Amino acid sequence: MNSQCWMTNATKNGKAVRLFTQTTDEMVALDLACPPYGSLIATARISASVKRLPEHDHFDLAWGAFFVHMRYSKNYTTLDISISRVDAVPDSKHINSVGGEVVSSGNNFICNIWEEPDKA
Numbered sequence: 001m002n003s004q005c006w007m008t009n010a011t012k013n014g015k016a017v018r019l020f021t022q023t024t025d026e027m028v029a030l031d032l033a034c035p036p037y038g039s040l041i042a043t044a045r046i047s048a049s050v051k052r053l054p055e056h057d058h059f060d061l062a063w064g065a066f067f068v069h070m071r072y073s074k075n076y077t078t079l080d081i082s083i084s085r086v087d088a089v090p091d092s093k094h095i096n097s098v099g100g101e102v103v104s105s106g107n108n109f110i111c112n113i114w115e116e117p118d119k120a
Contacts, residue, residue, distance in 0.1 A: 006062035007086045010078040016118035020089040023058040040064025040099040065111035068098045090114045
């Protein structure tokens with residue numbers, strides 16, 4: 001299974017933080033099966049100015065996850081998302097889960113989000 005980890009810098013309550021997420025081929029397939037309003041990939045591609053291809057799926061899933069997390073968490077002021085690949089997500093417990101379709105048993109979230117203070 002192809003697994004990729006991602007990181008972006010953000011500002012939360014005026015302080016620099018780093019956000020992380022992880023994507024897998026299974027997560028991409030689940031997201032692409034969602035209706036457009038529940039798809040993180042579709043969210044990312046709405047803002048893309050170029051045609052996106054399947055090889056961009058993991059990047060777009062991560063971008064969509066970061067965007068949705070920051071947009072609906074009121075403490076973030078950064079929405080200009082620049083992401084990069086990293087070796088791993090933090091060992092700590094994730095702070096949020098995003099994406100997926102609401103079903104009768106609750107939310108089937110696709111991506112977890114981790115946060116760490118920016119040490120730079």
